[in-house]
Every structure is written in C-alpha cells, then in structure tokens.
Amino acid sequence: MKRIAFYGSSLLSSYWNGAATYYRGIVRALDALGWDVTFHEPDVWDRAAHRDIDPPDWARVRVWEGSLEGLAAEVTRAADADVVIVASGIGYEDERVIDGAFSAARPDAVRVFWDVDAPATLAMLRTDADHPLHRWLERIDMVLTYGGGDAVVRAYRTLGARECVPIYNALDADIHHPAPTEEKFFSDLSFLANRLPDREARVAEFFLRPAALRPQARFLLGGSGWDQGALPDNVTALGHVGTRDHNAFNCSPRMVLNVARDSMAETGFSPATRVFEAAGAGACLVTDAWEGVETFLTPGREVLVARDGQDVADLISDPTVDAASIGAAALARVRAEHLYTHRAREVDALFARAAAETAA
Incomplete structure (x- = not known):
C-alpha cells in the first residue's frame, strides 16, 4: 500500500x-x-x-x-x-x-x-x-x-x-448534504467564519451593513471571536459551530453568505470550503464577488453574487428570488463536478x- x-x-x-x-x-x-x-x-x-x-x-x-x-x-x-x-x-x-x-x-x-x-x-x-x-x-x-x-x-x-x-x-457528499432544519438556525441570512483581521472589513460591508439596512430581518453569525455586544440587535452571534451542526446551519436559513478574506478576494480563484459545504446542503448561497466564481457555480442560477452590502440587502428583501431553486441547482452542480x-x-x-x- x-x-x-x-x-x-x-x-x-x-x-x-x-x-x-x-x-x-x-x-x-x-x-x-x-x-x-x-x-x-x-x-x-x-x-x-x-x-x-x-x-x-x-x-x-x-x-x-x-x-x-x-x-x-x-x-x-x-x-x-x-x-x-x-x-x-x-x-x-x-x-x-x-x-x-x-x-x-x-x-x-x-x-x-x-x-x-x-x-x-x-x-x-x-x-x-x-x-x-x-x-x-x-x-x-x-x-x-x-x-x-x-x-x-x-x-x-x-x-x-x-x-x-x-x-x-x-464537497464530501457523505459529510455535507441536505438535512432537517433546526429552529435555532432559522434566519434570513447566516454566515459562518472565524473572526480574522483580514476578514473584518468585508464582513462589515457584506454582513453587518445589510443587517443595519434590514433591521426587521434576522441574521445569524457563527464562528469564534465575534463579540455579541458590538453587533446590531438583529444579529445573533452563536460562537463556534461544530461540524456536526454545519448541515443544519446551512439548511435552516433562507440564504447563506460567503465572504472571502481580503487576500483571497484579491487573488481570486480560491473558493472557500464553506462554498461547497453550503451548496452541498442545498443552501441558497450569496457570495461576495471574486474572480473565478463562474468556474465553480453559475451566477444567478446556482449562486447569487453581491458587489456590496446593498446588493446583499436587496437580495434578502427581493420576493422574486427563488432560494430553493438556486440551492437545488447548486447541489446538482457540485455533486456532478466538485467532489x-x-x-x-x-x-x-x-x-x-x-x-x-x-x-x-
């Protein structure tokens, strides 16, 4: 061997x-x-x-x-x-x-x-x-x-x-896949990432700004290092979310956000693990724009791409967005090409x- x-x-x-x-x-x-x-x-x-x-x-x-x-x-x-x-x-x-x-x-x-x-x-x-x-x-x-x-x-x-x-x-389809929803993970938009210095500014723009623009919407923030006291009232910080909960975390909200770190966004062609985990769970994924996203998922059909926080806020409140269909298309694509x-x-x-x- x-x-x-x-x-x-x-x-x-x-x-x-x-x-x-x-x-x-x-x-x-x-x-x-x-x-x-x-x-x-x-x-x-x-x-x-x-x-x-x-x-x-x-x-x-x-x-x-x-x-x-x-x-x-x-x-x-x-x-x-x-x-x-x-x-x-x-x-x-x-x-x-x-x-x-x-x-x-x-x-x-x-x-x-x-x-x-x-x-x-x-x-x-x-x-x-x-x-x-x-x-x-x-x-x-x-x-x-x-x-x-x-x-x-x-x-x-x-x-x-x-x-x-x-x-x-x-995607490891045996590990990350559609799962029953859990009430504790219900939200309009969820985001999972540890707090890192070169992620702060983009999280502020793509996650915290939409939360401020849509005060009636519910936002969930998972990952280590986030201070609940510094967040808008409609954002709940969950702390570390173990991998056993990732499927429910991705399946329960209406949309799941991906935010690239500064260095990754500048380099391009570096989709985070979370992109495939969310798509593998059939989530409607919203990602900040980065070079090469279309190599992995088709914008508008398999993933939603936002240029800034205003775009994210608009997507959350757009009743024409069929989140379930986008999530299903993403799931089919990653299982076919990105295992x-x-x-x-x-x-x-x-x-x-x-x-x-x-x-x-």
Whole structure:
C-alpha cells in the first residue's frame, strides 16, 4: 500500500482551524484510492479539547506534543512514507516542521508542500528571505495549493518551485448534504467564519451593513471571536459551530453568505470550503464577488453574487428570488463536478507522475 505522511494543523478538530474539512475531504478520498495516510498534528491551540470527530477509519492520526522534543521525534516518521506532505499553517514551529520532515524523507519519496493559505504564505516569503521554504522549493517535487489560480502558480514558479498546482476545495457528499432544519438556525441570512483581521472589513460591508439596512430581518453569525455586544440587535452571534451542526446551519436559513478574506478576494480563484459545504446542503448561497466564481457555480442560477452590502440587502428583501431553486441547482452542480473524489484523482495522478520521474 502507498503511504503518505501528512503534517498539518488538525484532522480531528475544526476549532480555529478552517482547513479541517478540506483535509478531511482530501484524505478520505485518497484513502478510497488506496493510500495509507498518517496525519501528524500538534496538540496546540486547545484543538484537542474541541474535537469534531473521533480518529477515523480512513486515516491514522498521530497527535504530537507541542514542544521541540515532540516535533523532533515526530518528523523522523517521515522516513516511513512514500509521499511526505507538509502543509502551511500547522500552528507550531512551522519552519522546523518543514525542515525536519523534508530532511527525514527518503531519497525516493515524493515531497510536497501543501499551502492552504497561499496569499499569506507568498507575502511572508517576499519579506522573509531566510524562511526555510526558499531553500526547499527547488528541491521538493511540487507545491499544491488550496486555490489561487494562475496568479499563485506564477508566483511559486518565480520563487523556484518545480511545479505548482491548485487543488480546490470541494464537497464530501457523505459529510455535507441536505438535512432537517433546526429552529435555532432559522434566519434570513447566516454566515459562518472565524473572526480574522483580514476578514473584518468585508464582513462589515457584506454582513453587518445589510443587517443595519434590514433591521426587521434576522441574521445569524457563527464562528469564534465575534463579540455579541458590538453587533446590531438583529444579529445573533452563536460562537463556534461544530461540524456536526454545519448541515443544519446551512439548511435552516433562507440564504447563506460567503465572504472571502481580503487576500483571497484579491487573488481570486480560491473558493472557500464553506462554498461547497453550503451548496452541498442545498443552501441558497450569496457570495461576495471574486474572480473565478463562474468556474465553480453559475451566477444567478446556482449562486447569487453581491458587489456590496446593498446588493446583499436587496437580495434578502427581493420576493422574486427563488432560494430553493438556486440551492437545488447548486447541489446538482457540485455533486456532478466538485467532489473530493475528483480532487483526489488529480492528486493521485500528480503523485504517480512525480514518483515515476524520481525513479527514472
């Protein structure tokens, strides 16, 4: 069996870890293709206390102590794998994990840097000439990214990467699907995202401004870090919403909002995990405008696109919007074209080609 050592933030917890469902979808689909995946995650940021899932049967999970000693011991396990993946945003001494895992990998192993926040990583690399990734880009086999399109590919190639391929978010239809509605999630518009500095301004425009413009409408805000006291009276902050509740959260409101972070919106071609999770639940999705949205969903038929907060407010109050039909069309589209099985086949082919080139 083909073995992967995958070093990332967390497979078991989505707490302050937006990449969790992305990792789960990719790893589960790779397992179905015959890969034996061991996911190595540090015990940091209180994630272990907020697990969403138990260790699954489609991956081995090793939770290592968040210390230099724990890190040093864990990276040596990369030597057992045919493919060694180090993701960005691990959350503990990322630079040491990059150096340690890639150094421990066998000479014939495929080495991959998987960037789940390419705009942030690229910005860091431009300002930090001593970052170890500079030394590794020309030596490892490829960079895979959470998204970013041609702009990110060009940037990584300019920095020396042999190959850079975006592997976009997708849907795991066994996990995210239509579900019964729940009264606690009823609203006119719901939004789920942790509070982050480069998301603040766009959330204010696309979520809080519509709430102020439509005081009679009900708005729900899920995610960590939001202060109820600073929100309009018609906005309810739910706090962290575990993945077990995501389907009901997406199915219960009339519309579900997606707001890209500043860096993602500027780069384009980086649909968030939430886009596919909401569409996979049959939700009527409203998204802020970003380059490439039509690559994944057809505006006006499978998704509603808003240029600003006024557009969002107008959509909420427009009686001609058939939210159920838009949600059904989005569900059909993502199940046909944007499943994690589609993404995993692409990854599998990339690994096979890289292994053949190494052997040659």
